[in-house]
Amino acid sequence: MSDQSDGGNLSKTWYQKVLHDWDIDRLLTDLESRIQERYRQNTKKDLLLGLLCGYSLTKIGQDLYRDNASVRVGLSNIYRDIESLTGEADNSVRSSNLIYILERHGYRRGVAASPTNSRSIPHNLPSPTYTEFIGREADMKKLLERLSPEHGAHMITVHGIGGVGKTALVLAAAYLCLKASNENSSDAPKFDAIIFTSAKQQELIPTNSIIRRQQGQRNLRDIFREIANALNDPTIIQSPPNDQFDRVRQILSKRRTLLIVDNMETIEDRDEVIEFLYNLPICIKVVITTREQIALLPIRLRNLPLDDGLQLIGQQAEEKGITLNNEDSKLLYDRTGGIPLAIVYAIGQVSSGYSLNSVLDRLTSATGDVARFCFEQSVQVIKEQPPQKLLMSLAIFPNSPILAAVAEVAGLTAAPDAVNNGLARLQQLSLVNLNPETKRFEMLSLTREYALAELAAYPDFEKEARRRWVKWYLDFAHNYAGEDWEKWIHYNKLEPEEGNLRAVLHWCEDQEDYEAVRDLWLLLSHYANLYAYWDDRLDWLQWLIEQSERRGEWSSFVKIIVRKSWLLIRECSSVSLKEADKILRQTWILRDHADLCVQADLAESMARLQIRQKDYQDARHWLTVEEKLVIEANLEERQHIRYFIPVLYHQAEILYLEGEYLLAKKLFQEVMKSAEKISWHRVINSAQNWLTDIAIEQGDRDEAQKLLTQGLTVAESSKNKRRLARYQRSHARWQKKWGSAEKAQHLSTTVINSFKHLGMTRDAQEMQVFLDSP
Secondary structure: OOOHHHHHHHHHHHHHHHOOOOOOOHHHHHHHHHHHHOOOHHHHHHHHHHHOOOOOHHHHHHHOOOOHHHHHHHHHHHHHHHHHHHHOOOOOOOOOHEEEEEEEOOOOOOOOOOOOOOOOEEOOOOOOOOOOOOHHHHHHHHHHHHHOOOOOOOOEEEEEEOOOOHHHHHEEEEEHHHHHHOOOOOOOOOOOOEEEEEOOOEEEEOOEEEEEOOOOOOHHHHHHHHHHHHHHHHHHHOOHHHHHHHHHHHHHOOEEEEEEEOOHHHEEEEEEHHHHHOOOOOOOEEEEEEEEOOOOOOOOOOOHHHHHHHHHHHHHHHHHHOOOOHHHHHHHHHOOOHHHHHHHHHHHHHHOOOOOHHHHHHHOOOOOHHHHHHHHEEEEEEEEEOHHHHHHHHHHOOOOOOHHHHHHHHHHOOOHHHHHHHHHHHHOOOOEEOEEEEEEEOHHHHHHHHHHHHOOHHHHHHHHHHHOOOOHHHHHHHHHHHOOHHHHHHHHOOOOHHHHHHHHHHHHOOOHHHHHHHHHHHHHHHHHHHHHHOOOHHHHHHHHHHHHHHHOHHHHHHHHHHHHHHHHHHOOHHHHHHHHHHHHHHHHHHHHHOHHHHHHHHHHHHHHHHHOOOOOHHHHHHHHHHHHHHHHHHOOOHHHHHHHHHHHHHHHHHHHHHOOHHHHHHHHHHHHHEEEEEOHHHHHHHHHHHHHHHHHOOOHHHHHHHHHHHHHHHHHHOOHHHHHHHHHHEEEEHHHEEEEEEHHHHHHHHHHHHHOOOOOOOOOOOHHHHHHHO
């Protein structure tokens, strides 16, 4: 089939699709008359009809069997023809505003054809820069509600960081109002006039970077002039300057008007403008966009949520004729932080020939176009002031910090008023946000990158701020970390700070601050092992072992080896047990460098290793050594109980493994009593788990169920995943013996997956054998 015949069929199909909406014959006749060219026998007709159908460039190209490049050239020629026909300025017509321009010139049926149902209200709205407004449903709904005459609001502010889409939202709402007003529909609030003024001084264009705007309404006189032009009423600017306000007020009072003041933060005489707007008649709705929060019925815009951000990325990629896979789209969303301007800019850069990786690098550069456009102006007004110190300090934290931490790192603890006022100023500038639920301060990823670059420009401040940052988290760990028998009730304070604690560790490692890493990790190791399950804890331990050995710091070396042995023994593979045996025997030779309590921990690890290797005789030997070391340490009562409990616990464990259930039960009950004296909740919960298993072995169904219910509840609430997996193992055994085989199978599968995730190889293998057994 030839291009000509195929195009003819498409013309008929597309012609029928747009016939009821558009005055096609008149449009084609006018075009032919204006440009002296046969449009009906020209392929441009097919392209024009495709546009009016709302098809994308890709769809049009596919239907016409043409490549995107030739379609793009043809569309460019159409835009020039429309400019010639309508008298629009050169290069002003594009796909995003073509339908609007044709509507404005009366080529759409039902818009300008019926004088009884439509009208044309005066307005000066700029052409949209988008083909479809994406997201912001809740914000749009709120804005339209406040624009309604039923709502008492007179002045509305839309504020947010640069590039977040304030102007786009307001213009999208204004166009809905324009359409409702012209068509006399109830889809949106109706106005008799819509006037747009903007003090924006620069624009970010993907192909030309940041450009300066040559025109704009930067003071009250400029706003008056724009109102006069929009209403085609020269009497406003012909009036004496002192009378212009009264003249504007008089004219606007006669009609319901929507007045938009864009980019309020760059207006020169802002107080005068706000006073003028505040004193306008109630029939006028004023919408202000600003980067700075103003207490005038605010609507705050944040970054687009993930789904909306990905939809915008897909729309922009299709319009620009580029392809992004799901992974690239997600990466782009993460790097832009969901800021619409950054998304549009990035895809525009890719469509101009830059690689995605290079564009992403520039996005996160503080000296790049996006960062400068979004943040430079806002940060400039707080230079050398407490808000700037707070902004730079906030950027040091990868996760949202609490107020006390920010104040400490900024060096402003002694000046609480400066902290409160400074953080309020940062929120006004939309640079940070206080999460009302967590009471923590948040910032977008792009904001953080820019603030970190600001921090690097002040090396003396950064040095002191980093020092205070490390010290704050060391003090924090002293208060809330440590051994779980002492600090277990405070461990819930650690979870929200995990990301920041990791960042401190990495920073200190990069700076080769061994002492800080050592002290912080030794405080965190119990929490990381028992509750957080940091996957990289073996890497940290190995780094500390190498550093302590290089320095000849043998007391710390012994402590760290003990902690590494915990993980190796818990994994319980042949390789990990062999490594544990090697490092423990080598370290035992160095035991005199450590105090007696650490030596007792070392002996306990030797006992645990022998239990896993089923050498119960040697395990008992090491428990005897451990008991002797605890006695020799001559500890105060609570400390003595803490270090004597493991001796009893492992003796009871050995008895259970040997099948001596009555003796094991007696010892585990003694463990629980001792642990209760010092509130060692984890050990209480663990001993109860063993008693549950003993009851199952002895056939005591009711006792097993009671212990299981109590212990499982505590394990779940404490978030101890290892203990929870072991309770679920006991539950599976109970179900298989007295309950449902189906539940037992389901629980067993869950337990196997949990043990694998926790790196407990042998436990997973043993549970698989249980699952497979009849």
